[in-house]
Amino acid sequence: MICVSIACGSHKRMISEMAGLAEAGIRLVELRLDFLRKAPDLGRLLPNRPLPVIVTVRRKQDGGLWSYDEEKRMVLLRTAIISGVDYVDIEADVAAKVPRYGKTKRLISYHNFEKVPEDLDALYEKILRQTDPDVIKIAVTPRSVSDLLRLFAFMKKVNVPGQGKPTVVIGMGEIGFPTRVLGRKYGVPMTYATFSPQRLVTPGIPYYKTLRDEYRYEKIDAETEVYGVIADPIAHSLSPLIHNAAFKEAGLNKVYLPFRVPAGEAGQLIDNASSLDLRGLSVTIPHKSDVIGKMTRLDPAVEEIGACNTIVFRDNAIFGYNTDYMASALCIETVMKGGEETDSPLAGKQVLLLGAGGAGKAVAYGLLKKGARVTITDRKPEKAEQAAQRLGCSFCDWDARKSYVARLIVNCTSVGMFPEVDQTPIGPESIRNGMFVFDAVYNPEQTYLLRLARQKGATPISGLDMFIGQACLQFRLFTGQGTSASMIRELLKEALALSRS
Numbered sequence: 300m301i302c303v304s305i306a307c308g309s310h311k312r313m314i315s316e317m318a319g320l321a322e323a324g325i326r327l328v329e330l331r332l333d334f335l336r337k338a339p340d341l342g343r344l345l346p347n348r349p350l351p352v353i354v355t356v357r358r359k360q361d362g363g364l365w366s367y368d369e370e371k372r373m374v375l376l377r378t379a380i381i382s383g384v385d386y387v388d389i390e391a392d393v394a395a396k397v398p399r400y401g402k403t404k405r406l407i408s409y410h411n412f413e414k415v416p417e418d419l420d421a422l423y424e425k426i427l428r429q430t431d432p433d434v435i436k437i438a439v440t441p442r443s444v445s446d447l448l449r450l451f452a453f454m455k456k457v458n459v460p461g462q463g464k465p466t467v468v469i470g471m472g473e474i475g476f477p478t479r480v481l482g483r484k485y486g487v488p489m490t491y492a493t494f495s496p497q498r499l500v501t502p503g504i505p506y507y508k509t510l511r512d513e514y515r516y517e518k519i520d521a522e523t524e525v526y527g528v529i530a531d532p533i534a535h536s537l538s539p540l541i542h543n544a545a546f547k548e549a550g551l552n553k554v555y556l557p558f559r560v561p562a563g564e565a566g567q568l569i570d571n572a573s574s575l576d577l578r579g580l581s582v583t584i585p586h587k588s589d590v591i592g593k594m595t596r597l598d599p600a601v602e603e604i605g606a607c608n609t610i611v612f613r614d615n616a617i618f619g620y621n622t623d624y625m626a627s628a629l630c631i632e633t634v635m636k637g638g639e640e641t642d643s644p645l646a647g648k649q650v651l652l653l654g655a656g657g658a659g660k661a662v663a664y665g666l667l668k669k670g671a672r673v674t675i676t677d678r679k680p681e682k683a684e685q686a687a688q689r690l691g692c693s694f695c696d697w698d699a700r701k702s703y704v705a706r707l708i709v710n711c712t713s714v715g716m717f718p719e720v721d722q723t724p725i726g727p728e729s730i731r732n733g734m735f736v737f738d739a740v741y742n743p744e745q746t747y748l749l750r751l752a753r754q755k756g757a758t759p760i761s762g763l764d765m766f767i768g769q770a771c772l773q774f775r776l777f778t779g780q781g782t783s784a785s786m787i788r789e790l791l792k793e794a795l796a797l798s799r800s
């Protein structure tokens with residue numbers, strides 16, 4: 300069940316948000332009384348409530364805003380119980396001070412904003428034995444993949460049907476986010492969400508509409524297969540939006556999650572994939588090279604490029620692929636062909652490729668496969684040289700890019716990416732009428748470089764097409780099915796516009 304936390308400053312607003320959520324089909328809300336600007340008035344909030352309520356008055360030490368004294372808080376919690384509220388949230392260390400009464404259920408909570416305590420089992424047993432709980436809530440902060448895995452193992456153990464008490468286990472922060480969605484797969488009775496995306500009541504709490512409509516939380520069950528993207532940073536990844544929408548459209552019982560995995564920790568998640576029922580991963584910065592050693596079957600392109608952006612766990616094997624190279628070559632070729640049925644227009648063409656990072660090597664590989672003559676450059680000359688040696692193409696100095704004569708210029712640096720939208724990795728003097736310019740940067744879709752290209756009479760090719768293409772290829776690798784590129788394009792355009800507003 301999704302429990303929406305209502306955390307606003309006025310009673311009037313709290314009442315109207317409760318009504319709105321009841322109408323939207325939400326079945327439980329948490330009233331965060333510590334957010335109210337005036338002293339909480341339970342007589343206004345509880346009598347005509349349209350749906351079951353948890354009353355919470357969070358102390359500052361537990362991430363709340365309660366500014367009155369502790370005795371007043373205790374009185375408020377006891378009054379809520381006497382008023383017959385459905386649940387009252389009581390912190391484990393003060394549980395003995397708030398006795399059970401009537402039908403009100405006791406949700407005994409523990410918060411740790413620093414870490415995942417070493418002995419979760421002992422903590423759980425203590426709460427279970429000493430605090431008279433109906434529901435237990437343990438919200439802690441994972442700092443590593445190892446913490447996250449420990450939390451998943453714990454939530455499975457404490458939610459065995461018929462044993463103990465229903466236990467809500469939450470990993471706070473970005474690393475913990477998957478626990479908020481996947482808990483349902485492992486019997487966790489509910490998860491918390493926020494009423495509005497702007498109101499982050501606790502670190503990492505999702506917006507209830509995202510949880511309900513994008514992650515389809517209510518549809519998750521023990522059979523749901525898990526996919527995700529591993530990256531650091533992860534916050535702006537659009538992959539969950541795309542893949543969850545594609546799973547939904549195809550009617551598949553699969554969910555796709557953002558896993559924030561710090562550098563050097565991807566291997567640990569891959570080693571433990573089966574414990575999370577992980578079936579596939581998108582891989583991005585900084586893991587594209589590191590994960591290669593973990594693959595048991597490699598697409599030869601991955602070895603040649605030195606970067607893997609897609610992992611599939613199947614038949615006890617771990618398959619590594621790279622969909623960037625195929626998608627970029629295809630979208631560049633499609634524009635260059637201009638609708639004509641010809642052999643690859645890239646064959647024999649001179650290409651100047653800027654940036655020898657993960658995307659640069661993959662795009663260069665795809666173009667070389669099509670017969671293009673690629674020259675790589677990077678502001679770090681040794682990186683360009685190493686990439687060129689690996690791929691079997693030429694390289695040039697970063698300064699030489701300005702006078703390089705090419706049929707196609709490709710930007711695979713991150714220059715021009717939001718928010719630095721007025722930057723370009725190459726000036727207008729290097730762009731000529733009749734040439735093609737591809738920009739791997741897709742946020743914004745119309746980069747400064749692409750606008751310069753148009754002004755100079757060159758044909759611009761957007762990185763958004765590559766992004767959509769690589770996602771479609773990944774979806775096929777994950778599911779064996781195709782998906783709608785136009786649906787993904789619409790979603791992305793909307794999300795990118797929102798991210799810049």
Ligand code: NAP
Pocket residue numbers: 584623653654655656657658659677678679682711712713714716724739740741762763765766767769
């Ligand atoms: P990466 O491995 O971190 O490489 C970043 C590249 O950008 C490096 O070559 C880096 O040069 C260069 N760079 C960064 N700042 C620069 C500056 N101020 N001047 C010159 N060069 C600079 O990242 P990546 O995965 O290759 O991604 C690169 C870009 O491609 C990103 O914008 C990413 O969003 C985009 N991308 C798009 C798609 C798509 O589907 N459209 C897919 C993947 C990536 P140094 O080596 O000198 O640091």
